[in-house]
Amino acid sequence: MxxxxxxxxxxxxxxxxxxxxxxxxxxxxxxxxxxxxxxxxxxxxxxxxxxxxxxxxxxxxxxxxxxxxxxxxxxxxxxxxxxxxxxxxxxxxxxxxxxxxxxxxxxxxxxxxxxxxxxxxxxxxxxxxxxxxxxxxxxxxxxxxxxxxxxxxxxxxxxxxxxxxxxxxxxxxxxxxxxxxxxxxxxxxxxxxxxxxxxxxxxxxxxxxxxxxxxxxxxxxxxxxxxxxxxxxxxxxxxxxxxxxxxxxxxxxxxxxxxxxxxxxxxxxxxxxxxxxxxxxxxxxxxxxxxxxxxxxxxxETAIKTFSVGYPIQSPLDAVLALRREAGLTPGDVRGVLVRVPTDAVGIVGASAMPDVNCGHLVALALVKGAVSFADSHDDALMRDPAIQAMAAKVRVVGDPALMDPAAPRGGIVEVTTADGRTLSHHTRFPPGTKENPLSPERLNAKVRDLVAPVLGAEKADRLIAAVNALDTVADMRGLRPLLTA
The missing domain is CATH 1.10.4100.10 (2-methylcitrate dehydratase PrpD)
Structure with a gap:
């Protein structure tokens, strides 16, 4: 042949x-x-x-x-x-x-x-x-x-x-x-x-x-x-x-x-x-x-992020905001912060030049502002803000082998030492948005609305969210074109 x-x-x-x-x-x-x-x-x-x-x-x-x-x-x-x-x-x-x-x-x-x-x-x-x-x-x-x-x-x-x-x-x-x-x-x-x-x-x-x-x-x-x-x-x-x-x-x-x-x-x-x-x-x-x-x-099984930041930072942010909320912390109350992340995360988020992938910067931002918005997490200028820089100088990010847990591979622990000598700690094993701690449809809709409304407008954003939530009824995806055009 x-x-x-x-x-x-x-x-x-x-x-x-x-x-x-x-x-x-x-x-x-x-x-x-x-x-x-x-x-x-x-x-x-x-x-x-x-x-x-x-x-x-x-x-x-x-x-x-x-x-x-x-x-x-x-x-x-x-x-x-x-x-x-x-x-x-x-x-x-x-x-x-x-x-x-x-x-x-x-x-x-x-x-x-x-x-x-x-x-x-x-x-x-x-x-x-x-x-x-x-x-x-x-x-x-x-x-x-x-x-x-x-x-x-x-x-x-x-x-x-x-x-x-x-x-x-x-x-x-x-x-x-x-x-x-x-x-x-x-x-x-x-x-x-x-x-x-x-x-x-x-x-x-x-x-x-x-x-x-x-x-x-x-x-x-x-x-x-x-x-x-x-x-x-x-x-x-x-x-x-x-x-x-x-x-x-x-x-x-x-x-x-x-x-x-x-x-x-x-x-x-x-x-x-x-x-x-x-x-x-x-x-x-x-x-x-x-x-x-x-x-x-x-x-x-994938995790939907609640914060628009590198994934290893999701748990530390959830933990530090929980401590700030529960203890009524103000920036002046904080003497030092120890952030523990899995050891394989340190090289990714430990000292990045990008604000949304820098764990120490974002933890400091959260402590100063009490929240981490989409705009703030992507604002390079905030990395030079004196108040946030001063707080970031108090933050230390370390790898913790105990957090290399296959069952919870992206957990995080935040320990805050207060000015009066107390030590406050919070361990977020599963950040919001994981299958173990899922976001409700309402919270997801709100997240997406905050992301797209500044670009598409509020009315178009709501129409897009409604269309995707009913995507199984859409006969031809070309019909969504007008909703994706700014």
Missing amino acids: TTSQGGTTRRVILKGMGSVAAAAPFGCGIALGAPAGADVTGRLARYMVSARDRALPPEVSAACKARILDTLGAMVSGSRLHPGLDAVRYIRGLGGTEEASVVASPFRTTAVNAALANAMCAHADETDDFDPLTKAHPGCSTVPAALAMAEKEGRSGEEVIRAVALGYDMACRLLLALGPDLVRATHRSAEGTASNFGALGAAASLARLDERGMRYAISYTAQQVSGLWSWVKDEDHVEKAFDFAGMGARDGVTAVSMVQAGLTGVFDVLDGTNNLFIALSTDPHPEAMVDGLGTRFFVT
Whole structure:
């Protein structure tokens, strides 16, 4: 058989496999009796095909709508910050076919470009959600990719909800399969690694690829997985927004659009020699990519932030504000502050030049002002405010090995020594917004309203919130365009 004949035969076989998978019941690809570690690519691809047509449990659908709304809040508010403004200006200069909207802007561009710009906006202000288990930020890449592809294809709100659930699963499961700490140990960005697969899952679902197309899209996305731990040195939050969100959203939508255009690729990139897992991990667990698909949904497990700051700071802020409130503390009452965070958080939030990722500065801000607003957390000038500087000089941030708790991986302890010699302590094990301490729909709506009303106006903000809360009734996502235009 010649190479040409072999390729043709293979394509015929794969086409038949895709037809069988598309007709099979939900989840059957995960229960075909394949031995552990075998055909992970195929089992994942078949699940991706089936998941788009299967209703989600009500609680999962509600969690998806909440994360979509929360990410939209991040996108709209981030569009007016430095990383978002830079991204939108760059994308506007590229032009492109009008397929999808750029949030809070009056123009449309290609789905790939829109996904990049909107995702950088989504991680511009540190208010996007976070997975405590893997420490991924799935929303800021998954939701922009879903919105761009849905607008391009004219998909419904229900289809977007299912696509987002799939994207969250793929982002978090990839890191579980690789080992998130092992990824970081090789100087790679686990957040950037996860974001590609989150965007892939959402975009591929909305493109309605068959099994063969899913396999190729997985491969094209795997080839683009990148990101270095060096993002911690970014003092402007611009490259960080790209690494955590924009890069992944762009890559996932690019992979899917290439497959839509008929490009072929590698059939089994997650299996065998030279596969993604062994390339990126010294101790991979490929089965983690498919274990529990269809029964465990990571979108229900991510934490929605109450403060628009780096996630390791959520617990310390909750703790210090609780102490201030309960003890009636004033700045003059404070002699010193010891903030304990997990040891792996110190290098991220211990001494950052960015105000929204600097734990000592934000704790000082909270003690001086009694609150941490969106505007204040992003105000560079406050890092030079004499009263806040004086308080920050009293704050010490240390890593505490006891807080490296897999059951509560982002807890925090604040100990305040008062001027009269008392020691006050508060341990926030689960900050508000976690699955153990969830935000009510009313509090989430209020958070998003505060983020988007200054950009879109109060009336449009309320209409957008109402539309997303009823997203499963939206027939065509293009109908939301007017609500996202400033």
